[in-house]
Amino acid sequence: MSNQSSYDVVVVGAGNAALCAALAAREAGRTVLVLEKGTERKRGGNSYFTDGAIRFAYNDINDIRQLIPQLSDEEADKIVMPEYSTNDYYDDIMRVTGGKSMPALANHLVNESYQTISWMKGHGVEFELNYSNQSFEKEGQFHFWGGLPVKTHNIGMGLIKALFARAEELGVDIWYSSKAIELKTENGKISSVIVDQSNQTIEISASSVILACGSFEANKQMRSEHIGKDWEAAIVRGTEYNTGDGLTMALALGAQKYGEWSGCHSIGTDYNAPKVGDFTKPGDIFKKHSYPLSIMLNKEGERFVDEGADFRNYTYAKYGREILKQPDHVAYQIYDQQVRPMLRKEYNLDEATYYQADSLEQLVEKLPVNKESFLNTIAAYNDAVEEGYYNPTVKDGKSTKGITPPKTNWALPIEQGPFYAFPVTCGITFSFGGVLVNTSSEVLNENSEPIAGLFAAGEMVGGIFYENYPGGSGLMSGAVFGKTAGTSAARYVERKNTNIPS
Template sequence: MKSYDVVVVGAGNAALCAAISARESGAEVLVLERAPKHKRGGNSYFTDGAIRFAYNDLDDIRKLIPELTGEQAGKIVMPTYGTEDYYQDLMRVTGGESKPELAEQLVNLSYQTIRWVKEQGVEFELNYSNQSFEKDGKYQFWGGLPVKTKNIGMGLMAALFSRAEEIGIDIVYEARAIELKKEDQRISSVIVEMLEQTIEVNTSAVVLACGSFEANEGMRKKYIGEEWGAAIVRGTEYNTGDGLTMALAAGAQPFGEWSGCHAIGTDYQAPRVGDFSKPGDIFKKHSYPLSIMVNQEGHRFVDEGADFRNYTYAKYGKEILKQPGHVAYQIYDQQVRPMLRKEYNLEEATYHKADTLGKLADQLPVNKQQFLETIEEYNGAVMEGNYNPTVKDNKGTQGITPPKSNWALPIEKGPFFAFPVTCGITFSFGGLKVSPNAEVLDENEQPIPGLFAAGEMVGGIFYGNYPGGSGLMSGAVFGKLSGNTAVSYIQAARTVH
């Protein structure tokens, strides 16, 4: 195989942003995708496409969605979501752990990067169904996440692959990178397993963007905890930590929360690994702030209404995994059933329905007496107030533990519904230490010459939780950065030599 200026390992959103930006800067680029072509695209293929960026107003949004008419815009209430809002959300949900130098890059470069992504052919649309409620004839957006890619993750990846092929990036499938080689302390080649043989690809720079280790059961158990062997893998089965293993062997510094991950409540009957024949984030169950969640023992175990789902869903999967049988039940009555997100209406959705709470309990493997007592106690604790799911309405509970801080309505109007959920892992938070320009750093805090990283491999941004849509944005920001930085590195090295 011929030599390349830049080899990108992986073929998801971050990887292709890296490849495209490097190619735009004049580099010869090879993308190595471990999966076969029909399973390409990594975790990005499975997302619902929501992407979080800072913006000033609706005019900023309309630059991404130019087909939005003035009449449509007049029916939209779009709160400002500036860089400071984004930064504060990131710091709030990570308990202040997110590293400022990386968080600032993500936040400050988010809007210009999303504009660049649009220039690559990715199309966007307003996220009406999941991030707005209709009130007084207007769509009131909330939560800092109003935009998604058209045709969800499939549309995102189709556009990026099309762009990569259009500008002459070589992509090889069923090619598993297993080792990085150095000469004079610089990355000089990648060892690749493909077509039942091992080959060496010479290169001046490598961008690692092949995901974290969430699909590796052994690594999940080792780093996150033994119980994580039971977690469903929501995305690609190929994210088994290859890039991390290679980088650490080459002297990279591990960084970030290796014991943490993004994990959500997903349908109890969801496939054990991502099913490419059913793309999109169709198994998640994210209307739980309007529910109460009960375990098999009949007890509640989290504050379902602590915050908008954007800021709690990535950590509540872990709480479900801790429950007996790794299962919980989201309980709704007819008052809120029409408000639930669209995934609750798909044929893939698993649920139980009954005219009374007693009959509902009979359908579930729960402690019936405790289940009914928990709901009775909850109903009695609901405070008066104005119920409004477009804001944190402070309509909570009093005198019960855990509380429900917002969106508390008595569960009293039949029919009643129970949606069983388990834990699905999206990606692990442990990664590599990188500079703000995506250079991989060694144990002495020095860049490893010729080695860069993007996407889930960047450690130090997410801890314990993350604001929804930040993963795709981080992938794009550090993907674009890594491609540009790799080419600058190559040009500087050639000037020296």
């Protein structure tokens, strides 16, 4: 295919959802153009920044081996892989979203997950086991837990590289530095896309459009308007390009706003991390997730959460938001030498920023905080630590008494130098605001009827995630709704070309 001015399917965005959509439409025989707002070097959206963890339903190790054929019999014999059924996946979505996820969309995601990941494999995406984050070793066996045993080879970078390679191989056209700015319709049907290409405006004729260009997490003004004023200050963990363009274009055509527009996923991240994701440093390298082994203090020297309320999987998304509420949106995780060797690998990266000193007094001298209050809080915490058996691999119940907030598990006095303070702030992952789609990925209008020729996938789909999401479901949702959108758009174009009413 050469660059042309008319396409069957124009896909807006070039992350995981968009590229899956492009592949599905192209394999159905349609001409496809992918528009990427970023340069070639900054392609791939948030998907590029991921650790590649991807959540799907499976029966047993044999299902996993279909995706990872290089897994030898010998290696497989050492693996304990409990079933993760579609019901388990559905229940996890409902549990973390407080039951708010739209059942039809959640069911589509879980029911199509295995078939879709197998399809990705067929298109050259490679997978591997996520031993380090999702398994533990006991008596020579690796026990996988949590329903998330697989990640893409070479994390998000590997995923995006593989999808682009396949799209190019199949003859999908890809235009970089090409920002979609407006959608046009004729007789109520999508007819063209207006593109700002390196400051030149171009109109491309399109029989259908798939919007897969993220939510509005990288748009300060929209964050402030929809999530809250404080959110202007959040660090953007991924791409700078997801500024709500697709949502704005879809709403202008009468799409129904859907999902939790006032919500987003966020975490505690290095205070000195880049303000938006740095494409030269992908991977989830700035998070700071060992706080259950520490206490966190704000600038006023006050604690503000129960750091040991639960394992980090269950608290990190909530605590990102709590950090944002603190003065100057900063907190300090304090560790002593007893726990320093136990900290997660991100604490040992060159990118990790921290203060270190031999005594707490010297440490506090280095911090821009209320020094007296800071030392008093640490002393009060140390006094409140109860005796008990300390074990960071289980909820050990080793807690504090008589302080607010309490520390419910893993409470050790902070007393052995050297001491460390890791400054953290809030990093937004993605916002939950989207548009309403059906299980064919058609964008619906205010009357819940399809807007002819308009489809959406990925972060743009509202109503699946509220408050939180089960890790690894962002990529899976993008793949499932992306593939669905590509297939549906291809079918729509075929019917349109043959004048069959849709």
